[in-house]
Amino acid sequence: DTGVSQDPRHKITKRGQNVTFRCDPISEHNRLYWYRQTLGQGPEFLTYFQNEAQLEKSRLLSDRFSAERPKGSFSTLEIQRTEQGDSAMYLCASSTPPGGSTDTQYFGPGTRLTVL
């Protein structure tokens, strides 16, 4: 499978616990994005990386959220001290830089987080 992969696909946790999600982008893509989607809403942008550099963070990304892409390949998104409002689908996408013939974002299957 050469698409974007995410792990785990589902996560159930108790309020106050920390969770970490992983995203593996399409191998030749150097841009990686995280979004969050709640029921009935479109995806909301959280942050993105070009190679290992985190270039933009949304105001939605509170200080409980941190994302890394240490070697410019896979990325992790950690949520500390989870709250019930964090329950959502967390989506990862990857792309090549704008201007190329394929500067579109392709999404992974998502990680569905439920905070009890």
Place this chain on the structure above:
Amino acid sequence: QKEVEQNSGPLSVPEGAIASLNCTYSDRGSQSFFWYRQYSGKSPELIMFIYSNGDKEDGRFTAQLNKASQYVSLLIRDSQPSDSATYLCAVRDSGGGADGLTFGKGTHLIIQP
């Protein structure tokens, strides 16, 4: 704040007819426009992108862009029951370095057999 507006629907269309999905956006700096299809419980799947004013056709799908009116649409010809899904409109402002997509809430499309 950038906004993308879509009618949430549901939009019900008979099988074989043309489905017309519309989207407006607030940021005149938006330069790239995308349509994604999302089945219930699944992640968004890219259908088309468009950068220039006018029409762009790909099979049964046609995207239309009017930057002066800040309007983008998606036409689906010969609608099939498998086209029943939520269609998300997304825009990107590539000029200012911000590369995250801004999505609308999506339009729920139902194709009636």
